[in-house]
Amino acid sequence: MTPTPIIRQVDRVITSQPSQDGDGVNIRRIHDFGGGLDPFLMLDELGSDRPDDYIGGFPPHPHRGIQTLTYVIHGGLTHEDHLGHSSTIRAGDAQWMHTGRGIIHSEMPLTDQQxxxxxxxxxxxAARDKLSPxxxxxxxxxxxxxLIGRDAALIALGGHWQDATGDSMEGPLEALAGQGAVAHARLAAGGELTLTSPTTTLLVxxxxxxxxxxGTVVPQGRLASLGSGEQLALASREGAEALLLAGEPHGEPIAHYGPFVMNARAELEQALNDxxxxTFIG
Structure with missing residues (x-):
């Protein structure tokens, strides 16, 4: 007999907290720079129908030692950086940035009717990639x-995703840090979606x-961190949308200061000095 797959259970639930960043942009934030979400560090949600909450955007600022992935539900964002990139993403689009040794960029918001x-x-x-181009x-x-489930759909931004029937897909972003995978799940009322989940870190x-x-109800504005297992089982009585994040921990020391994430305090001081x-982007 084929053994019954082990369903991953919710280990803990983290509530997003109101915060501000950039030029007074109101956000809801979840972060853990102690390695508790490794390889993920932070998730910001920007959501408002009031332009004053976000119109100031994110003027030019530096980063080193991380990747960022920005995903738009509605509205838009315009990106510019010192490498000469200039582009706008709108509803359903994403932009991925591998900061490596250093990048200076800005992100300015666009609005729609919502x-x-x-x-x-x-x-x-990972430490080996902190100073990469x-x-x-x-x-x-x-x-x-x-991927289509029972009154449900999964949109793959990056990485590998597979449902319990064996249907699979690859998101276009193949170089996410920590063998990362990111997807957007949409469930109608009564919808169900079961996925295989071989990675160590799995967040919803x-x-x-x-x-x-x-069996654990996770309401809006919460991040569920899941324990070990072989499958992820999602269902919703009223309908729901969620981001799914999967990856493998680096298991390395984390040193964080503002927009810089390195492995040691001395490396942060070097980033600030550069x-x-x-010489930051040289």
Whole structure:
């Protein structure tokens, strides 16, 4: 007989907290720079129909030692950086930035009839990649494949995803840190979706409605961190949307200061010194 797959259970639930960043942009944030979400570091949700909450955007600022993934639900964001990239993403699009040794960029918001709703995820780079060359890529909604479940759909931004029937897909972003995978799950009322989940780290952030994960109800604005197992079982009575994050921990020391994430305090001091002296992006 084929053994029954082990369903991953919710280990803990983290509530997003109101915060501000950039030029007074109101956000809801979940972060853990102690390694508790490794290889993920932070998830920001920007969501408002009031332009004053976000119109100031994120003027030019530096990063080193991370990747960022920005995903738009509605509205848009325009990105510019010192490498000469200039592009705009809108509903359903994403942009991925590998900061490596250093990048200086800005992100300015665009609005639609519903205002702005977007996410930015920080992924930690392994020590060997902290000082690698910076790169950037846009991903359009049309490039993202979709898995269909029972009154449910899974849109893959990056990494490998497979459902319990064996149907699988690869998101267009193949170089996410920590063998990362990111997807957007949509469940109608009564919808169900069961996925295989071989990675060590598996996180589910609910941003609309509420999800039942192996019998635990996770409401809007919460991140569920799941224990070990072989399958992820999602269901929703009222309908829900969520971001799914999967990856393998680096298991390395984390040193964090503002936009810089390195492995040691001395490396943070070097990043600050490089930025002050104009050698940050050399």
């Amino acid at each position: 205002g702005l709703h977007a996410f930015q995820l920080w992924l930690n780079l 910076a790169t950037y890529r846009d991903v359009r909604a049309a490039e993202m494949p979709t 952030y609910v941003f609309k409605g509420s999800l039942e994960i192996a 930025y002050r002296e104009g």
